[in-house]
Amino acid sequence: MTAETTHPTAWAAIADHLRHLGTTAVFGLPGDDMALLGELERSDTAVVLCRDQRNAVFMATGYALASGRPGVCVIGKGPALTNALTGVLEARSAAAPLILIADGTRLDRLGTGAFQELDQLTAIRPYVKWATRVDHAERLPAALEKAAALAVNGTPGPVYLELAEQIAAEPVTRSGPWRPVAPQRPAPDPAALAAAAERIDAAERPLLLVGGGARHRNTGRRIERFAERLGAGIFTTASGRGTVAEDHPCTAASAASTPSRRWTPCGARPAWSSRWAAAWRRPPPSAGPTIRPNSR
Numbered sequence: 574m575t576a577e578t579t580h581p582t583a584w585a586a587i588a589d590h591l592r593h594l595g596t597t598a599v600f601g602l603p604g605d606d607m608a609l610l611g612e613l614e615r616s617d618t619a620v621v622l623c624r625d626q627r628n629a630v631f632m633a634t635g636y637a638l639a640s641g642r643p644g645v646c647v648i649g650k651g652p653a654l655t656n657a658l659t660g661v662l663e664a665r666s667a668a669a670p671l672i673l674i675a676d677g678t679r680l681d682r683l684g685t686g687a688f689q690e691l692d693q694l695t696a697i698r699p700y701v702k703w704a705t706r707v708d709h710a711e712r713l714p715a716a717l718e719k720a721a722a723l724a725v726n727g728t729p730g731p732v733y734l735e736l737a738e739q740i741a742a743e744p745v746t747r748s749g750p751w752r753p754v755a756p757q758r759p760a761p762d763p764a765a766l767a768a769a770a771e772r773i774d775a776a777e778r779p780l781l782l783v784g785g786g787a788r789h790r791n792t793g794r795r796i797e798r799f800a801e802r803l804g805a806g807i808f809t810t811a812s813g814r815g816t817v818a819e820d821h822p823c824t825a826a827s828a829a830s831t832p833s834r835r836w837t838p839c840g841a842r843p844a845w846s847s848r849w850a851a852a853w854r855r856p857p858p859s860a861g862p863t864i865r866p867n868s869r
Contacts, residue, residue, distance in 0.1 A: 579746045580744060583710055583742070584611075585612050586745035587612075587674065587736075588618070592617075594643055594645075594721060594754055597617070598618065598645075599613060599620050599647060600633040600647075601621075601626070601629045601633075601646045601647035601648050602625070602629055602648055602653065603647050603648065604676045625656065626648045630657050630659075634669045638785075644664075644671045646671065648675050649676050650678060650691065651689030651693075657673065657675075658700060661731050668812070670725045671731035672734065673701070673732070674734050674736065675693060675734070675735050677693060677737045698733075701731045702731065702732050703719070703720065704732070704733035705735065706735040707736055708740065710743040713736075713740070714747040721754045725755075726756050776803075779803050780805055780807075781799070781806070783807060783809045783817055785810065786813075791816055794817075797823060797824075801823060806825045807823045
């Protein structure tokens with residue numbers, strides 16, 4: 574049997590889970606409860622205190638995009654949450670795995686007009702993949718694990734965890750080790766993969782459009798090697814910048830900077846309505862990839 578682990582407080586359990594995630598920095602502007610700062614002070618996790626909740630979420634989003642790990646932001650309640658919404662929307666748009674942890678009004682004071690009371694779940698739900706409130710200490714471990722799993726799996730994005738004030742100082746017991754948080758990537762359907770390969774092989778002027786979903790997944794420069802094998806040009810979306818080497822011979826430009834472009838559903842042969850339409854030609858199989866800029 575797996576031995577139980579008891580954390581002295583809810584914030585101690587959260588700090589331990591952040592260490593499990595490999596979090597090296599936490600961003601935020603906590604409310605009156607500074608217990609998490611004390612717990613993180615005893616670890617190697619840096620705390621970046623901000624003067625504005627929105628900017629704290631921006632920083633956590635940048636951390637997530639740069640590191641490939643969930644960014645973590647801790648804020649207070651009420652106006653602190655509404656101040657953070659702009660940053661949360663940016664994290665959702667950038668598909669950044671983000672865990673936003675906020676204080677919540679005590680359970681016995683909900684609906685009484687308590688100080689800075691707000692229905693925070695209703696306010697945040699349109700901006701996140703998942704939102705929950707923890708009113709009982711024994712439910713915190715499962716909520717933390719689910720939040721991390723949802724942040725990194727599927728399309729990455731922000732999740733929200735609200736900690737009711739009455740459980741902050743309560744002990745938290747978990748029945749086993751924290752669950753792994755590595756993203757689960759299902760294999761593509763073999764028939765769909767074969768059909769895609771046929772269309773790529775039939776393309777006369779193949780191009781690879783690399784988006785933000787390829788961040789931290791270009792192991793061994795596999796995208797560049799794939800482009801070399803196809804004799805294909807590489808373009809990136811704005812969020813995909815930095816995924817491929819921009820000095821690679823196959824890399825053309827960011828698609829966001831290509832003027833008057835229009836992608837058309839013509840197999841693997843995108844077309845533009847600008848003078849760049851004829852800029853790329855697939856080289857013969859015996860030759861390496863070449864870029865032929867239009868001289869006009």
